[in-house]
Amino acid sequence: MTETVAPDPTPEQAALIARVRRMMLIAGLTTAIGVGALLVAIGYRLFRTDGSVQITDVTATLPKGARIVSTASAGERLAVTIEIGGTTEIRTYDAKTLKPAGRLKFAAEP
Secondary structure (H helix, E strand, C coil): CCCCCCCCCCHHHHHHHHHHHHHHHHHHHHHHHHHHHHHHHHHHHHHCCCCCCCCCCCCCCCCCCCEEEEEEEECCEEEEEEEECCEEEEEEEECCCCCEEEEEEECCCC
16 A cells, blocks of 8 residues: 655645744733733632621610611721711711721801
């Protein structure tokens, strides 16, 4: 039996084969980098530590005669609107620790 031997490629064919190999290498590297970035992003999301969730039990005292008008959540803050003797006040608290973060008082001009 005789085996057919592929003839040597012409210079144009060799250049084309080299160009296709280079393009395949670029495509393979781009795919590998993309898959690696995806795995890093997934790993970061899975293993990042925001700290353990702590259950806090806080009792906030209000001045006598005060009533809560509304509450709201804004990002990392909790806002509580309070009416005290005809004036309105907004108190903000840190959402994670429930420690007071600020106080805004409103008063009417005389």
